[in-house]
Amino acid sequence: MTALSEIKDGLGEKIVDCYQHSPKRFYLKIKSKDLKVAADFIFNQLKMRLVTCTGQDTPQGIEILYHFSLDKTGEIFSLRLLLEDKKNPSIETLALLIKGADWIEREMWEMLGINFIGHPNLKRLLLAEEWPKENFPLRHEHEHE
């Protein structure tokens, strides 16, 4: 049984859309409310490793990709979700579930202004203390010199 079919069996209708870009690269769209259940299943049941997350400012909202790697086969499954409220994007934290998510959530919080609800230590990771608040470098409205 392939990992993809295991995910589809385990998460059922929580997978809104799925596409395979190349033999070992899969992108699975989910709703933001299902993130914790999906991540828990993929990390704890299927034993995948959280590589990192990519946050992105898109015209439709703030998009987050959670890249999971199945090291046995070299496949990478990226969970994709969209936070439509660009003013106050927020999502449940994964840091309590996966310790490796701690830093990348802090980074997305300071770079894109995404609020990770329940994060145990949501403070700046890379930006300086004196960097102005509400100025998120990876948002498109941010002008860099």
Added chain:
Amino acid sequence: MSHKIVVPIGPYHPLQEEPEYFRLYTEGENVVDIDIVLGYVHRGIEKLSESKHFDQVPYLVERICGICSNSHPFAYVNAVEDLAKIEVPERALYIRTIIAELERLHSHLLWIGLAGHFIGYNTVWMWAWRYREPVLDMFEMITGNRQHYAMMKVGGVRRDILETDVPLLKKTLDELAPAADMFKGAVMDDPVIHARLKGIGVLTKEQVIEWCVVGPTARASGVDIDVRRDDPYGVYDKIDWNVIVQKEGDVFAKAVVRILEMYESISIIRQCVDKMPKGEIDANVKDVPAGEGIGHVEAPRGECFHYVRSDGTNRPVRHKIRAPSYVNVASNKVACVGGTISDAAITLAAVDPCYCCTERTAVIDRQTDKKILNGWDLVRLSQEKTQRLKK
């Protein structure tokens, strides 16, 4: 009430001589908690990348790290080639693999030297760096540069390996193999190093999985992962080689993994040189279509991950980069706690972290605000522990 003292290692790391700040909370000799502060050399490369065209990005990402300056461009070109489904000529794949393994050799030699210095084995330091020099000479011969080789490009490599370069490359590898034997003997047969490094800075298999740790740091804890085998790129699937795994998870196991990996690297380069076919080295890519791609490579420190998204213009619309130290350094939160101050230096260094610059540290008594120790005192403490063990 216990008397807690904060031992700040940094903001310029006294040993790696790069900016990163470890705040150790100690009770007596023991480290009870650690706070990691970073970002001193954050340059906004992900954002900068959005303003470069696809052919300029390798030069940019090469400058993320001076030591593994091939790994980032390699992961980036893999990502763009995944995005655009580009077939790379076979000779270029062989050349990429040779450069990547030469890089692992010089990086591991660098670490062995530094680790030797931290525990008071300055002879190991001098010898390791002496044998690193010929590897850098090979880079200069092949690429024109000792660092920042500028070899990777989307669709191929920028320079060929000339037939006239091959004899010297082979000779250098032949001379490096006995040096690797020497280091193996110096570390694995020395009772003082066993006493000094075994059981120190242990990271268990479960902790590695929880913290999503990668590379030699994960392999030293019995987690058998290596991108080169798991998701082959370059020509790693056409070459006969082994993934080195140890079970113990301590600093000693991490040293053993890196030393044994040097043999594999030498063997991989030898096989590549012999098997390398003649032919083109560049697919001459003109455009990158809209889409997204993921590339990852096994850098000397672990998996280096790049995600690239294109909207069909000549620049990436998003470029996410995750270097291996990003996850490995975070694991110091568990590896360091429970040890002593004299072991903190080598434990923090054992993940082979990658940052840059000069030293500044001070141990300050919180109650009296008086300075007790500086950076060199930390090195001295670590070296003195080895001296005690030698007696």
